[in-house]
Amino acid sequence: MSTLLQRVHSTPGLMTRVPQKPLKISEVLIHRICNAYSPEEARREGIYYWPEPLPTPYLNQLADPLILFPTDQLIDATRRQALVPMSIAEILTRRNPDPRHPSLQIPLGLIDRPEVQQRDTLLIDLRGSNGGLTGGPLLIVGSQHSGKATALQTLLLWFAVRYRSAQFRCAVIDPGHDLAPFKELPHLRNLQDESLWTDGETDEDLLRVIKRYQAMLSQRRALYPRQHWTEDTLDQFWSQGTKMPLLLCVISNYQRFLKRPQALSALQELATLVTDSQASGAYLVLTTSEAGMSYLPQDLVARMGTKIYLYLDPSQRSKLLGIERSMEPIPGRGLLLTRDRPLNEIQLALPTRGSSESERYQQLSYAIECCTNS
Numbered sequence: 001m002s003t004l005l006q007r008v009h010s011t012p013g014l015m016t017r018v019p020q021k022p023l024k025i026s027e028v029l030i031h032r033i034c035n036a037y038s039p040e041e042a043r044r045e046g047i048y049y050w051p052e053p054l055p056t057p058y059l060n061q062l063a064d065p066l067i068l069f070p071t072d073q074l075i076d077a078t079r080r081q082a083l084v085p086m087s088i089a090e091i092l093t094r095r096n097p098d099p100r101h102p103s104l105q106i107p108l109g110l111i112d113r114p115e116v117q118q119r120d121t122l123l124i125d126l127r128g129s130n131g132g133l134t135g136g137p138l139l140i141v142g143s144q145h146s147g148k149a150t151a152l153q154t155l156l157l158w159f160a161v162r163y164r165s166a167q168f169r170c171a172v173i174d175p176g177h178d179l180a181p182f183k184e185l186p187h188l189r190n191l192q193d194e195s196l197w198t199d200g201e202t203d204e205d206l207l208r209v210i211k212r213y214q215a216m217l218s219q220r221r222a223l224y225p226r227q228h229w230t231e232d233t234l235d236q237f238w239s240q241g242t243k244m245p246l247l248l249c250v251i252s253n254y255q256r257f258l259k260r261p262q263a264l265s266a267l268q269e270l271a272t273l274v275t276d277s278q279a280s281g282a283y284l285v286l287t288t289s290e291a292g293m294s295y296l297p298q299d300l301v302a303r304m305g306t307k308i309y310l311y312l313d314p315s316q317r318s319k320l321l322g323i324e325r326s327m328e329p330i331p332g333r334g335l336l337l338t339r340d341r342p343l344n345e346i347q348l349a350l351p352t353r354g355s356s357e358s359e360r361y362q363q364l365s366y367a368i369e370c371c372t373n374s
């Protein structure tokens with residue numbers, strides 16, 4: 001794979017990026033060809049053109065170039081690219097009350113695939129529905145401020161819009177309070193209306209939420225004692241009209257528990273249980289800023305079918321990826337690894353628009369309110 005990686009460079013970002021270092025000759029040539037020969041012209045003549053570069057957030061120019069849902073037309077929508085063609089309100093009103101197939105595909109950003117000259121929507125599939133190689137439990141690793149929390153917000157917002165709480169429940173371990181705006185959503189409560197969100201401040205808090213999640217899973221098994229759970233079981237239940245909710249477990253900032261032995265062992269046990277229980281509808285997302293062998297058990301890393309590496313410093317990068325690969329410290333920019341394809345560059349979307357954090361926070365709270373009341 002490393003030969004391929006060395007040969008395939010990401011799509012040059014000449015059209016939209018402000019160059020920070022001198023351009024390479026190849027980049028200058030590409031720039032000139034782009035100017036002289038438009039993509040439309042090339043397409044008309046049946047010629048492959050290099051795909052659009054990934055949009056890059058610039059704090060002072062365009063902090064939110066890529067967002068999950070389209071924005072209000074009054075606000076300079078043309079400069080932003082939305083991943084989903086419909087607004088939240090449209091999806092909520094058109095949402096199928098009786099979906100037959102429980103999909104866990106999330107549009108999380110854009111992926112650059114220079115090897116096939118394409119830029120596509122990045123779809124993360126927590127079920128790996130086209131076979132175990134195409135997805136599975138998601139691990140997001142990245143240094144501080146690389147965009148881990150934002151990726152989780154985008155993911156949870158998508159599920160809250162897509163599913164009613166009867167179809168989707170989520171336990172959230174969130175020491176950074178990044179997902180606190182979601183905590184009143186019915187999706188983050190169990191059937192007894194107890195909270196499935198915790199910051200894990202104390203071991204007791206953490207264990208309480210872990211137990212609630214485990215109980216949902218064991219109640220499900222107890223309800224169907226003869227059921228042989230396979231990859232297709234959930235689809236069968238859903239297609240017969242039995243809406244067995246998808247049970248997501250999000251462990252955010254796992255590294256924060258490293259110095260708390262009881263909490264750490266409970267989290268590792270939970271992660272193992274969830275990854276072992278995918279056939280019964282349990283799914284895992286875990287984020288961390290530390291992922292070396294001494295931090296994350298290797299058998300757990302091996303279970304994570306989808307890995308997103310956001311910005312990492314060079315030493316973490318070579319430890320984790322084992323290859324020389326440059327990375328720019330751009331929030332939400334990183335690499336995707338699934339078992340079925342090479343490492344590709346990605347840009348994650350923001351859950352909502354906003355040129356500052358506080359504006360985005362407000363927009364996110366408003367979006368969550370719409371889901372709560374729908």
Ligand SMILES: Nc1ncnc2c1ncn2[C@@H]1O[C@H](COP(=O)(O)OP(=O)(O)OP(=O)(O)O)[C@@H](O)[C@H]1O
Pocket residue numbers: 057063064065142143144145146147148149150151176289331332333347348349350357360
């Ligand atoms: N895809 C993105 N596009 C634009 N800005 C982003 C994107 N992802 C994150 N950001 C911005 O980058 C900053 C850091 O993001 P975030 O808090 O998600 O990082 P983090 O890795 O969770 O940080 P920490 O480890 O310190 O908690 C925030 O201001 C956020 O709004």
